[in-house]
Amino acid sequence: MTATRTVSSEGHDLARAMRRHLFYSQAKSPSLATHHDHYRALSLAVRDQLLQSWVDTAEAYTRQGVRTVAYLSAEYLLGPHLENNLVNLGLREAAQEACLELGLDYASLLAEEPEPGLGNGGLGRLAACYQESMASLELPAIGYGIRYEFGIFRQQIINGAQHESTDPWLHGGNPWEVIRPEWSFPVTIGGQVVQGVAYDTPILGYGVHTANTLRLWSAQAPESFDFASFNAGDYTRAVLQKIESETLSKVLYPNDELEQGKRLRLSQQIFFVSCSLQDMFRILKGQGLAVTDFHRKFAVQLNDTHPAIAVAELMRLLIDEHGIDWDTAWSITTASINYTNHTLLPEALETWGVELFAWLLPRQLEIIYEINARFLRLVRLRYPGDSERLSRLSLISDGPDRRVRMANLAVVGSQKVNGVAELHSALVRSELFPEFADLWPERFINVTNGVTPRRWMAVANPALATLLDESIGSAWRRDLEELHKLEPFVGDSGFLDRWRGVREQAKQRLAATIHQELGVLVDPASLFDVQVKRIHEYKRQHLAALQIVERYLRLRNGEALPPRTFIFGGKAAPGYAMAKLIIRLIGGIAQIVNVDPAMDGRLRVVFLPNFSVSLGQKVYPAVDLSEQISTAGKEASGTGNMKMSLNGALTIGTLDGANVEIRERVGPEHFFLFGHTAEQVTELDRIGYHPMPWLENDPLLKEAIDLIGSGHFSEGDRELFHPLLANLCSSDPFKVMADTADYRRAQNAVDQAWGDPLGWSRSSLLNCARCGFFSSDRSIAEYASRIWNVEPVPINACAVVPGA
Numbered sequence: 001m002t003a004t005r006t007v008s009s010e011g012h013d014l015a016r017a018m019r020r021h022l023f024y025s026q027a028k029s030p031s032l033a034t035h036h037d038h039y040r041a042l043s044l045a046v047r048d049q050l051l052q053s054w055v056d057t058a059e060a061y062t063r064q065g066v067r068t069v070a071y072l073s074a075e076y077l078l079g080p081h082l083e084n085n086l087v088n089l090g091l092r093e094a095a096q097e098a099c100l101e102l103g104l105d106y107a108s109l110l111a112e113e114p115e116p117g118l119g120n121g122g123l124g125r126l127a128a129c130y131q132e133s134m135a136s137l138e139l140p141a142i143g144y145g146i147r148y149e150f151g152i153f154r155q156q157i158i159n160g161a162q163h164e165s166t167d168p169w170l171h172g173g174n175p176w177e178v179i180r181p182e183w184s185f186p187v188t189i190g191g192q193v194v195q196g197v198a199y200d201t202p203i204l205g206y207g208v209h210t211a212n213t214l215r216l217w218s219a220q221a222p223e224s225f226d227f228a229s230f231n232a233g234d235y236t237r238a239v240l241q242k243i244e245s246e247t248l249s250k251v252l253y254p255n256d257e258l259e260q261g262k263r264l265r266l267s268q269q270i271f272f273v274s275c276s277l278q279d280m281f282r283i284l285k286g287q288g289l290a291v292t293d294f295h296r297k298f299a300v301q302l303n304d305t306h307p308a309i310a311v312a313e314l315m316r317l318l319i320d321e322h323g324i325d326w327d328t329a330w331s332i333t334t335a336s337i338n339y340t341n342h343t344l345l346p347e348a349l350e351t352w353g354v355e356l357f358a359w360l361l362p363r364q365l366e367i368i369y370e371i372n373a374r375f376l377r378l379v380r381l382r383y384p385g386d387s388e389r390l391s392r393l394s395l396i397s398d399g400p401d402r403r404v405r406m407a408n409l410a411v412v413g414s415q416k417v418n419g420v421a422e423l424h425s426a427l428v429r430s431e432l433f434p435e436f437a438d439l440w441p442e443r444f445i446n447v448t449n450g451v452t453p454r455r456w457m458a459v460a461n462p463a464l465a466t467l468l469d470e471s472i473g474s475a476w477r478r479d480l481e482e483l484h485k486l487e488p489f490v491g492d493s494g495f496l497d498r499w500r501g502v503r504e505q506a507k508q509r510l511a512a513t514i515h516q517e518l519g520v521l522v523d524p525a526s527l528f529d530v531q532v533k534r535i536h537e538y539k540r541q542h543l544a545a546l547q548i549v550e551r552y553l554r555l556r557n558g559e560a561l562p563p564r565t566f567i568f569g570g571k572a573a574p575g576y577a578m579a580k581l582i583i584r585l586i587g588g589i590a591q592i593v594n595v596d597p598a599m600d601g602r603l604r605v606v607f608l609p610n611f612s613v614s615l616g617q618k619v620y621p622a623v624d625l626s627e628q629i630s631t632a633g634k635e636a637s638g639t640g641n642m643k644m645s646l647n648g649a650l651t652i653g654t655l656d657g658a659n660v661e662i663r664e665r666v667g668p669e670h671f672f673l674f675g676h677t678a679e680q681v682t683e684l685d686r687i688g689y690h691p692m693p694w695l696e697n698d699p700l701l702k703e704a705i706d707l708i709g710s711g712h713f714s715e716g717d718r719e720l721f722h723p724l725l726a727n728l729c730s731s732d733p734f735k736v737m738a739d740t741a742d743y744r745r746a747q748n749a750v751d752q753a754w755g756d757p758l759g760w761s762r763s764s765l766l767n768c769a770r771c772g773f774f775s776s777d778r779s780i781a782e783y784a785s786r787i788w789n790v791e792p793v794p795i796n797a798c799a800v801v802p803g804a
Contacts, residue, residue, distance in 0.1 A: 007100065008093075008094060010091065010094035010097075011094045011097025011098045012097075014046075014091065014098035015098035015102050017045035018041040018098060019041075019102075022038070022041040025040070025041070025044055030102075036172055038102075038104055039082075042095065042098070043113070043175040045098075046082060046095070047085075047175060049091065050089075050202045050211055051202075053202070053204060053210065053797070057210050058213070060793060060795050060796075061140050065297070067296065067790050067791075068141060068298055068299070068790070069134060069141035069299050069784075070141075070276065070299065071131070071303065072145075072300065072303060072307035073124070073143065073145050073303035073304075073307070074252075074268070074269070074272070074304070075118060076119050076124050076128050076214065077127070077128055078116045078214075078613070079128065079613025079617070080110070080115065081176045081201075083459050084454065084455055085204055087206070087458050088132075088204045088206045088207070114170075114171075115169060115614055117148055117151015117252065118216070120253065120571065121534035121571075122533070122534070122638065122640065123342055125613065126420075126449055127303055129450070129451050129452040129455070130776055130779070131214055132203060132205070132455070132776070133450075133452055133776040133777045134205075135204060135208070136207070136454075136777060137781060138205065139790055139792055139793070140793050142214075143203070143215065144215055144272065144276035144279075145214070145217070146252075146268060146272045147216035147218040147249055148250065148251060149170055149218075150168060150252075151251070151252055152252040152571070153166070153251075153574065154167040154610055155611075156609055156610070157583070157609040159587070160584050160586070160607075161580070161583065162571070162584075164574050176201050177201045178200045179197065179200075180197070183282065184197045185278040185279065187274040189270060189271065189360055190267070190359055190360045194222075194245045194248060195219070195220045195222050196220075196272070196275035197218050197220055198275075199215070199217075199218055200214070201213070207478060208794070208795070209794075210793075210795045217275045217276070218246075219245050219248035219271060221246070248267055248268055248271050249271075262352070263360065266356065266360055266361075267360060269306055272307075273313055274317075276310075280298050281294070281317065281321075283297075291318070292324070295332045295335035298336055299338065299787070299788035299789065299790060300337045301783070302337060304340060304348075305350045308339070308406040308409050309364065309409075310337060311333060312361075312367045312371070312409070314329075315330065315367050318333070320363070337414045338414050338415055338417070338418070339411060339413075339417045341407070341428055341432070342636050343636055344432055344633065344636065350407070351397065351404060351405050353402070353404075357404050371413070372396055375393075376393070376394060393439075394408070395408045407432075408436075411433055411436050416445060417433070417436075417443050418445050418446060419446050420448060420658075421446070421638075421657050421658040421661060422446055422448060422660060423657065423660050423678065424635075424636040424637055425444070426446075427678065428444065429444050445787070447782045447787070448658060448774070449642070450642065450773075450775045450779035450780075451639050451643050451646070451775070451776055452775070452777070453476065453775055454477060455613075456620060457646060459617060460617035460620055460643075460647070461502075461621035463506070464506075464621065464648075467498055467499070467502055468486075471485075471486070478777070479772075480771075480774075481772040483646075483770070483771070483772040484769055486765060486768060486769035487766065490762050490766060490769075496758070496765065499648070499761055499765055503621075503764065506622040507528060509618060509621075510528070510618050510619060517609075518606065520606055522604045523563055523601060525563070527562060527624045528622055528623055528624045529564055529565065529566045529624065529625045529627065529750075530567045530624075530626060530644070531568050532569035532616065532640060534570050534571060534572075535570045535576075535579040536572075538634040540736060541582050541583075541586065542585065543629055543739065543740065544568075544629060545589060546736070548566055548605060549704040550701070550744065551603060552589075552596075553700065553703055555598065555599060555603060561751055562754050563601055564603060564604075565605075565606065566604070567619070568605075568607045568608065569615065577723070581721065581723060584714075584720070586605065586607050588713035588720075589713050590606065592712065592713055593605050616643070620649075623647065623649035624649060625649065625652055625672075626641055627653070628651055628653030628657075629675070629739075629743065630657065631675075631681060631739075632656040632676055632680075632681050633656060633678030635657035637657045638657045641657070642658065642662070642771065645768070646767075646768055646774065650750075650767060651666075651671050651672065652672040652674070652746055652750060654673075654677075655675070655677050655678070658774070659671075661774075662771065665771060666770045667766065667770070670763040670766055670767055673746065675742055684738065689732070691730070691737035694740070695729060698737075698740060700744070705728070
């Protein structure tokens with residue numbers, strides 16, 4: 001006889017709630033219900049469990065008038081809600097039992113949930129981690145953004161190349177959101193009024209009764225249908241305003257190489273910022289607080305430069321809508337707003353042409369001019385006669401193409417400006433905003449990024465979570481520094497066997513996914529060498545690709561190297577030709593390597609299409625070697641590096657972003673360091689960098705470059721990769737040639753270390769044990785105390801559900 005699993009009362013209750021929602025919410029019988037119907041039934045049953053916390057939280061914040069964080073972000077890469085909410089509610093086992101009782105497969109239901117298409121990469125995922133941590137720390141907060149109907153794009157890899165298609169993530173509905181048509185605000189853009197309607201999603205904390213709100217704005221026309229045009233027979237014009245207005249919330253990050261894309265992107269920014277600020281004034285009024293209390297009620301956080309227009313828009317609302325004088329309005333604005341910088345790259349520090357700004361946002365431009373005039377008056381008093389400094393600090397750039405510098409506006413209008421890793425924050429002060437830091441040194445601080453252990457360990461790696469619970473207790477879920485308790489197990493052979501078992505299980509799961517999705521067989525016993533992140537030249541996926549070609553040549557020449565599987569993933573912006581060519585190179589290498597009989601069992605290359613949070617949950621636990629190889633000084637922080645280390649990966653990387661702090665904490669002997677430092681990169685540029693001497697003195701690198709150029713990885717097409725190779729051999733802006741030899745040395749050290757399984761397991765364990773610092777809970781606690789001045793507000797559970 002087979003043993004039957006006992007279903008708990010919680011499991012019975014959840015199964016009953018699922019039946020109820022199947023019938024009352026979807027009008028379906030079990031025999032007619034699809035898998036998606038059952039997924040929605042489970043999601044709605046779980047949402048029921050959240051609603052009391054959500055209502056109680058909003059009620060407590062309103063009643064107490066507490067100071068609240070207003071987090072403004074153009075992206076939220078949330079990932080699926082269902083399992084994360086089950087973990088935070090402590091109902092994961094109950095959900096599995098409910099599915100068992102109903103004859104449903106739990107994993108299949110989870111797979112039905114679409115990825116919310118609200119973000120692209122690390123910036124959006126960080127915002128999502130931070131929302132969950134704010135709720136877990138019981139901090140009053142509300143996240144604001146845009147409800148993108150089609151997200152960024154769905155990536156397909158066809159013949160090794162990226163192809164983009166629509167991502168209709170909302171086509172099956174979203175059971176987690178609640179529309180708030182009563183909270184709707186007008187925004188004037190280019191003389192036209194667009195209405196922003198609020199869609200709210202509860203963000204539940206772990207093990208607490210707090211459920212904060214993520215409020216996303218959807219664009220609508222004030223008048224969706226022009227009846228006069230319809231009666232006149234102009235049917236297109238009858239719905240034209242509706243179409244134009246709703247375009248604002250259709251797609252994340254339109255291609256801004258075209259003028260229409262620039263116009264749409266700036267319009268999106270003022271749209272969600274203005275709606276959010278107007279909503280804050282609504283909350284202020286509803287709690288009986290004066291307009292002049294805005295800065296006491298709200299700590300506004302700008303997540304990168306995208307929401308920087310908030311400085312001018314808050315001033316406009318205070319002055320034009322609420323009748324506040326300039327000086328008082330400015331003091332309120334600068335006491336409310338704080339700015340996180342996420343990049344040193346000039347192309348990501350947004351600027352907008354004055355003509356475009358004047359056309360779309362004439363009043364906001366007037367205010368920016370006035371802010372600039374008053375600010376430059378201060379600079380003249382501080383640095384008399386220094387006209388060059390005035391030009392560099394001005395919010396409006398000089399020259400024929402005059403532009404509004406949004407990063408400068410954010411700095412001038414903020415109380416605090418923070419970078420996101422120690423190195424990055426130092427470079428923000430010394431290279432990006434040196435003269436602002438000289439003017440206001442107290443304004444610039446560091447808050448190193450972090451990731452939530454609930455999503456990236458408890459949800460993504462349940463076998464690891466169970467091992468941790470059994471060995472050090474479950475407190476690590478709320479205090480990640482508890483992982484230090486793992487260190488004594490580094491000499492415990494029995495524990496290390498279990499540790500290896502957890503890792504092998506994760507690698508087998510990923511290998512099965514790769515085979516199912518791509519038809520490629522990879523060996524779970526090989527070293528999984530992983531680089532999954534946005535595709536960009538500074539992240540140097542092409543450096544890793546060159547190293548694979550070198551490895552291919554070495555193996556073909558008879559060199560004995562341990563089996564390795566290289567796994568890539570990430571999206572390139574549709575208009576970024578060089579990044580898309582890097583993907584094509586990786587795909588071309590994979591097409592040759594994976595069918596070469598000489599490579600069988602020794603080398604595999606995989607590109608995982610449409611990388612997402614769901615896919616990341618399968619990848620990060622399976623990583624043996626984490627590739628963090630950006631040009632030093634270019635990566636602000638990184639969070640993928642943290643997710644991989646916390647799941648037991650070793651890192652090969654440069655001294656860039658949070659790599660510096662990871663290496664300090666795990667120990668240099670457990671980190672494979674290579675490459676020029678940020679200071680050395682700067683010096684190379686100063687003396688006049690040219691890549692050819694590095695290439696000519698490296699025969700193996702030259703052989704790899706020549707092989708690519710010969711068409712070996714492009715079906716004989718010698719021209720396909722010419723732009724990429726010409727860039728590397730002429731300008732090489734991200735110093736790939738200069739770092740290749742040292743990268744090869746570090747990869748040889750990886751091969752040697754992998755040959756000692758026990759030593760590798762010990763290093764893997766210590767990477768996990770010593771990375772507790774990189775929790776988003778710690779990051780948010782620093783924001784709360786050093787920037788926002790907000791305190792936890794515990795929420796007490798209501799004993800009775802209204803109407804029950």
